[in-house]
Amino acid sequence: MCGFIITNQDININEFRGTLKHRGPDQTGIYEHREIKIIFNRLAIIDLSKKANQPFFYKNFVIIFNGEIYNYLELRKQLINLGHTFTSNSDTEVLLKSYLQWKKGCLKKLEGMFSFCIYNKTNRTIFVARDRYGIKPLFYFTKNKKFIISSEKKAIFDMGVKKKLNIPIILNFIYRGVYQNDKKTFFDDIYNLEPGKFATFKNGNLSLKRWFNFEYNFNKNIGYDDAKNELDYLIKKSIRLSLRSDKDIAISVSGGIDSSMIINKLIEENLGSNISHLSHWTCDDENDEHFTALKAMENQLKSFKTAGNTPYTLVELPWPKAAYDDENSRLPATYANYLIINNAVLVPTYNDVNDDRALAQVQIAYPQHTIIGVNCQPIIEQFGSLHCITMQLPRGFLAGAAQ
Numbered sequence: 001m002c003g004f005i006i007t008n009q010d011i012n013i014n015e016f017r018g019t020l021k022h023r024g025p026d027q028t029g030i031y032e033h034r035e036i037k038i039i040f041n042r043l044a045i046i047d048l049s050k051k052a053n054q055p056f057f058y059k060n061f062v063i064i065f066n067g068e069i070y071n072y073l074e075l076r077k078q079l080i081n082l083g084h085t086f087t088s089n090s091d092t093e094v095l096l097k098s099y100l101q102w103k104k105g106c107l108k109k110l111e112g113m114f115s116f117c118i119y120n121k122t123n124r125t126i127f128v129a130r131d132r133y134g135i136k137p138l139f140y141f142t143k144n145k146k147f148i149i150s151s152e153k154k155a156i157f158d159m160g161v162k163k164k165l166n167i168p169i170i171l172n173f174i175y176r177g178v179y180q181n182d183k184k185t186f187f188d189d190i191y192n193l194e195p196g197k198f199a200t201f202k203n204g205n206l207s208l209k210r211w212f213n214f215e216y217n218f219n220k221n222i223g224y225d226d227a228k229n230e231l232d233y234l235i236k237k238s239i240r241l242s243l244r245s246d247k248d249i250a251i252s253v254s255g256g257i258d259s260s261m262i263i264n265k266l267i268e269e270n271l272g273s274n275i276s277h278l279s280h281w282t283c284d285d286e287n288d289e290h291f292t293a294l295k296a297m298e299n300q301l302k303s304f305k306t307a308g309n310t311p312y313t314l315v316e317l318p319w320p321k322a323a324y325d326d327e328n329s330r331l332p333a334t335y336a337n338y339l340i341i342n343n344a345v346l347v348p349t350y351n352d353v354n355d356d357r358a359l360a361q362v363q364i365a366y367p368q369h370t371i372i373g374v375n376c377q378p379i380i381e382q383f384g385s386l387h388c389i390t391m392q393l394p395r396g397f398l399a400g401a402a403q
Helices: 072-081 091-109 153-158 167-176 224-242 257-268 291-303 355-365 386-390 397-401
Strands: 003-007 027-033 036-042 056-058 061-069 112-120 125-130 139-143 146-150 197-202 205-210 277-281 313-317 344-349 370-375
Touching (some): 003 112, 056 091, 091 112, 224 257, 277 291, 277 355, 313 355, 355 370
Antiparallel strands (some): 056 061, 125 197
């Protein structure tokens, strides 16, 4: 992930260059043009060279971009055929020139996860857009012709905007257990740019429009075989595009149906040619109800071969001893439900004899990361786990609340 801030606030830009450093440790770029200030922190994935650094400039346009455009190679080819030239191999440059070619129409051509801002220095307009499902965050504050746009609410608060809780939204979340407003946040005057929307900032005025609506398109005439083949094609295409990276790739899988399907397609289609390690659960207790299934998965993984026809390096995660609640229901304790963040991996622990071994094994899988154990006993007692609970929080909630 990357982090950016763009604002017309009267600030000393250098005081905030490290505000979102945790989102992008590879490069920090700052830029000022008249009243506009831009700060960008890059986590490099595509084109690791300095040519792809951000902010990225072309003629009178400046782009800052968080995310990945999975089909950037196909778009690049189209743009070259239309007369465009490129100075980098980045998806950032492809995104900017897609916008210059097709304007807002470029959004429907993009396959990926993204939030980005494009600043037109000539008319001093800022075009802002977010992906279809809001995978990449984007927040904004605007009042009295002043605005701040950022990847995190934290940066907005750091620039002097006072925290004021949005009580109705918080109470709704507590009462219903879900977050039902895509625009409002837990804080007054701080807004999400909603998924599938774009915005234009000009002369301090904001204009919002929707560019994507999710629609079901059922074809009742399609047969079973055609449906199966179409699904197979879409899964393979998604995996193939998602694997585009100039850095090493890690794939965390649980052994469930979705994970097994992804691994199967990687092997079947030789899509994971740059993948060498697989981590998986093991169980030494033959009396455990999961022993047979986990042993079968282990044997299957041992049979898989890399693109070089060599076995994968398997990193075995131990199985915590069985734990039960007062009603004798087994609790979902597993070390595989860890959470990867920028330079660390948070690993659930359970006051179990296997905790230390699990931490050591995860360190083997992620040698460049700091491994941090987190006691998750209270979480599994509510039938949750570490990685899972991070998907139950409102977008950006932790980023905005942490101080």
